[in-house]
Amino acid sequence: MADDIVPEMLAAIEKDFKRRYAADDVIQEALKMIEAGNSTYKLAYAHAEQTGRVLARVLQDHLSSDVLPNGRMYPNIAERILAPMLVNNQDLIARATANVQTDLNRAAGLGIRGIEPPLNQDRVDGLIKGISQAEKYDDVAWKLDEPVVNFSESVVDDTVRENADFHTEAGLSPKIIRTSVGNCCDWCNEVAGTHEYEDVSDTGNDVFRRHAHCRCTVEYDPGDGSKRQNVHTKRVSGSNEDRDMRIRQAQRWEENDKVEREKRKQARMERLEGGKNKLTPEQRAFIVDLEYSPDKLAEYTPEQLKAKFESLGFEVKPLGRGDLKNIPFESGGGYRINYGGDSYLQYHPDEGSHHGEAYYKFSDGRRGRRRHNLDGSKKED
Ligand SMILES: [Zn+2]
Numbered sequence: 324m325a326d327d328i329v330p331e332m333l334a335a336i337e338k339d340f341k342r343r344y345a346a347d348d349v350i351q352e353a354l355k356m357i358e359a360g361n362s363t364y365k366l367a368y369a370h371a372e373q374t375g376r377v378l379a380r381v382l383q384d385h386l387s388s389d390v391l392p393n394g395r396m397y398p399n400i401a402e403r404i405l406a407p408m409l410v411n412n413q414d415l416i417a418r419a420t421a422n423v424q425t426d427l428n429r430a431a432g433l434g435i436r437g438i439e440p441p442l443n444q445d446r447v448d449g450l451i452k453g454i455s456q457a458e459k460y461d462d463v464a465w466k467l468d469e470p471v472v473n474f475s476e477s478v479v480d481d482t483v484r485e486n487a488d489f490h491t492e493a494g495l496s497p498k499i500i501r502t503s504v505g506n507c508c509d510w511c512n513e514v515a516g517t518h519e520y521e522d523v524s525d526t527g528n529d530v531f532r533r534h535a536h537c538r539c540t541v542e543y544d545p546g547d548g549s550k551r552q553n554v555h556t557k558r559v560s561g562s563n564e565d566r567d568m569r570i571r572q573a574q575r576w577e578e579n580d581k582v583e584r585e586k587r588k589q590a591r592m593e594r595l596e597g598g599k600n601k602l603t604p605e606q607r608a609f610i611v612d613l614e615y616s617p618d619k620l621a622e623y624t625p626e627q628l629k630a631k632f633e634s635l636g637f638e639v640k641p642l643g644r645g646d647l648k649n650i651p652f653e654s655g656g657g658y659r660i661n662y663g664g665d666s667y668l669q670y671h672p673d674e675g676s677h678h679g680e681a682y683y684k685f686s687d688g689r690r691g692r693r694r695h696n697l698d699g700s701k702k703e704d
Contacts, residue, residue: 349373362426364542375475388461401455420482430701431546440481487520588615618699
């Protein structure tokens with residue numbers, strides 16, 4: 324019997340994929356933005372699509388009838404090469420997308436981590452079957468092109484479904500927003516729109532399906548009015564151990580999140596301790612608390628917050644740019660405080676705001692810009 328070609332082939336494919344994934348601008352940019360907490364499902368789709376493309380490219384480059392025994396991708400070869408690579412894509416995409424969901428959850432005031440969907444084994448099996456049935460690999464090589472991208476994007480769809488499902492169990496009423504990207508096609512235009520998750524949660528619902536070359540997005544943001552009741556008022560179905568387990572897991576994560584946030588807050592306090600523009604302990608405590616619990620913005624009117632800053636000894640200045648540049652708060656302008664060298668908090672009033680309504684904006688070197696509504700909730704750009 325001939326040497327087993329699979330281990331070497333798989334190793335070369337894995338290595339090449341890793342290299343191209345790490346060198347891909349779109350992927351790395353998306354991951355960086357997700358990491359920074361500027362998360363949206365758009366980024367998750369961008370990351371997924373490109374991860375799919377990279378894998379498709381690598382498979383096209385490494386596989387051909389020339390290098391396969393009898394020019395054919397036998398099932399046992401397909402199983403040992405495609406399955407691990409698809410699972411790897413699943414893991415990368417599920418992780419990044421769950422991070423996006425974690426951010427959206429946090430912005431909506433839910434201390435629940437985004438969860439990763441299970442592998443859709445049927446899809447993996449389908450791809451393997453499609454490729455290994457043909458006599459000649461080259462005739463079906465296209466099945467490892469667009470279908471691999473499609474598989475990769477569907478991991479994001481699955482993540483949306485998984486989290487919406489979970490939040491429904493936790494007592495929320497998630498809304499799913501499907502957007503037809505680039506006026507995709509009649510079928511997609513038909514399923515586009517905002518749907519109550521409970522109405523579209525049945526297995527195989529069209530809202531969660533995508534045809535070849537479809538780049539439509541399916542999103543779930545718990546901050547869009549889905550938060551009907553407090554997450555602590557849980558409807559735990561005693562009959563379903565899996566759900567119980569997930570709810571317990573969520574409670575642990577909620578605890579972890581609190582601990583993590585406390586740690587980050589502490590580290591931020593320490594970073595702000597030194598530096599040129601030294602803050603007083605009271606200033607530091609107040610501003611860092613606002614940074615990490617922006618919901619506390621709701622406790623002040625903009626005017627009260629300004630007075631609070633002034634009483635703490637911050638220098639409160641008019642905005643430095645835009646239509647409201649140098650216009651005092653008392654004359655309808657906004658205000659800002661600068662601190663810590665690279666950080667500021669600004670208040671932008673209604674008028675002249677390019678973002679619809681009055682809002683606050685935090686910015687610092689590490690976490691970038693975050694806009695909040697006056698009630699502290701995260702503001703969409
Ligand atoms: Zn579409």
